[in-house]
């Protein structure tokens with residue numbers, strides 16, 4: 001045997017699984033098809049800028065992050081807890097009144113936050129505030145849009161702010177995601193101050209990989225795997241590897257080819273990264289667009305941020321880095337550079353002619369779909385020695401991936417002990 005456990009995929013789930021199995025005293029080998037660890041959490045360095053492969057934030061309030069990640073070592077640079085809402089010529093900052101007291105009065109007095117909407121939203125959130133578990137699987141669940149309607153949350157705050165913000169977070173504009181899942185997310189948003197590591201999001205998986213005894217075998221794709229009489233064998237382009245048990249921790253789009261399980265439905269997005277010579281004004285907040293009559297953005301961009309305002313390390317001295325995210329479930333999800341540039345000019349009320357595209361990431365399988373009822377089925381056995389894990393077996397988030405990896409390591413214990 002080459003190892004007790006072979007882990008396929010060095011995303012967050014695979015890395016957490018490997019770390020936990022190693023801590024339990026097992027020998028672990030981890031294979032990764034790409035040239036670095038991280039999976040969907042990778043960072044490109046472009047001309048001194050840090051451009052994550054798809055804009056995302058690390059929320060230190062996630063229980064899995066609190067428990068298993070050395071957050072202080074990542075030197076998180078915090079985003080504002082709130083949003084800037086663009087409506088025509090007006091930009092309004094709505095922010096957490098306690099974390100951002102400077103914006104409290106404007107937030108509470110804004111036409112976007114009528115008391116009736118705030119009360120209805122609070123009513124909708126109550127079930128999540130009363131629950132402490134991270135998996136609200138036992139509660140009755142329904143589609144997000146229907147649950148907002150049922151709570152009477154139908155006014156401007158929803159139409160102009162929350163629907164657009166959530167569509168960007170979920171990469172899903174249908175309103176058909178699980179309401180319970182979104183309640184969980186909102187609870188974590190309120191509890192934490194999401195941010196970006198000083199060295200880019202990839203610092204997270206790199207921190208995890210650094211504690212492995214055996215380095216991850218990069219550039220090594222598992223082509224096939226089979227159960228044998230006493231374990232598993234994994235075929236790679238460089239030969240066969242044998243172990244007592246295998247954990248398949250690949251993303252949703254690669255599950256079928258290795259396991260024969262159906263491919264989970266996923267949601268996609270694209271992120272454009274721009275260098276802006278002059279600093280656009282929006283502060284350290286995400287900006288959403290409420291310009292279209294009836295709500296939603298008037299162009300292809302669902303959210304944008306001057307990332308370097310919140311995370312100065314993402315841009316070299318004094319320069320400005322702007323992200324803009326489009327959603328692939330929209331007809332304009334693959335809008336070209338000219339359209340995105342025009343939309344940014346409208347959103348920041350400035351010319352973008354001299355902005356330079358650093359890189360454009362198209363991420364067709366960014367997140368597994370999260371329909372109701374919210375289920376966290378957990379890792380799945382394929383036979384007796386092959387276990388399937390990953391965010392698609394928990395929830396489409398850093399929390400879900402870490403939790404799934406940890407669960408997988410615990411689950412294979414029973415086989416390793418026999």
Ligand SMILES: Cc1cc2nc3c(=O)[nH]c(=O)nc-3n(C[C@H](O)[C@H](O)[C@H](O)COP(=O)(O)OP(=O)(O)OC[C@H]3O[C@@H](n4cnc5c(N)ncnc54)[C@H](O)[C@@H]3O)c2cc1C
Pocket residue numbers: 008009010011012013014031032033034037038039040041053054055056057058059220221222223249250251252254258269363365366367389390391392395396397398399400401
């Ligand atoms: C653009 C974007 C924005 C996001 N925003 C957020 C956010 O703000 N907050 C949040 O909590 N979460 C966010 N997420 C979700 C979060 O990043 C993912 O849930 C998490 O990273 C998934 O980890 P994973 O280990 O399950 O899968 P993956 O990261 O997909 O890892 C799977 C790994 O398996 C490897 N692999 C595949 N096939 C093989 C093979 N045959 N052999 C060997 N290796 C293989 C892949 O190369 C990959 O490295 C976002 C994701 C994206 C893409």
